[in-house]
Amino acid sequence: MKSVIIYKGKYGATRQYAGWLGAALHLPLKTPEELPEADIKTYDCIIMGSSVYIGKLLIRDWIKQYADVLKNKKILLFIVCGSNNPKDREKIIMQNVPDGLVDPSHLFFLPGRLIQSKLSWKDRFMLNVGAMLVKDPEAKKFMRQDSDNVKEENINAIVRMSSAVLEADSISS
Template identity: 30%
Template sequence: MNTLLITYGSQYGYTEQYARWAGQQLEGQYTVQLLPLDALTELAVADADVLVAGFSDYGGFLTGAQELKKYEQELRSKPYALFTVSFSGLAGASQQKLDALLAKNLGESLVQDALGTYHLRGGLDHTRLSFKHKTVMVGIRSAIAALPKKSEANQQMLDSFTQKTVDYSSEEQIAPLVQAVAALA
């Protein structure tokens, strides 16, 4: 049975949850290994037949992207898919914009050569944010509040400040990625 390595950089747990859901859905078609990006090794990448990498979007920086880039040469020898998790996912930005974020963090060719790119919604727990993230969120709140016309994702972000915890993640969102990887088995 082929080996699938699902590696992820998760800031607050949403990306890890998507990685786990994908692994559960693909178990049986693959021998699945889950590994945080900060624990990734050359051997783990080399041993995988297929790789999926997930990243938390943390203010335009993808958690763990630099770790994956270390293994670019090994990665290119196998099929791989990429996914990001952010508060709004495709509800707040286009596929093109989010693919550009991947390219900024990983390099254009790694994104272009991927089996696919997927952008998923996570959530936000204001009680778990770091001091730095809380400070940034004050600016985001002000900027969104000043918009004359707000998208649904903008309004949901504003609402999160009063609700304190919102979660838009769902196992169904990972289905297109799972289908693409399953087709390789």
């Protein structure tokens, strides 16, 4: 089965996770820009990864654009973000992932990284505005501090599931 990891992030957290996954599963990594439609069609399994900015998955437009091609494939999705609030996470899925495209057991949230001094002025501004508007004290705290929760062990569950998906297909074909 031909498989690939496609990821989109901004400051390195998503790329780091994609790199660890690629090494663990022996899969190539691509960004959406490196994967034209003709190539997407050649893959049986696609592991997608993306971070979240103001509720939006960076890879959302790409997923929407190719939803028709993707729906015939085995899809796993990892989402890198700051929130670990179940309601926020549910909202992220509802607003970004087309209905039925990703089986809930193939969807993973991975904790992100936020280093204020590395952000562009625009992202720092957005974050400040967000911190003023948000009510949840945990979310407010997260938006005002540096945090780095990116750890290799966080990929264990997705590695197990991806291996099971890849193995099941190689047995059935």
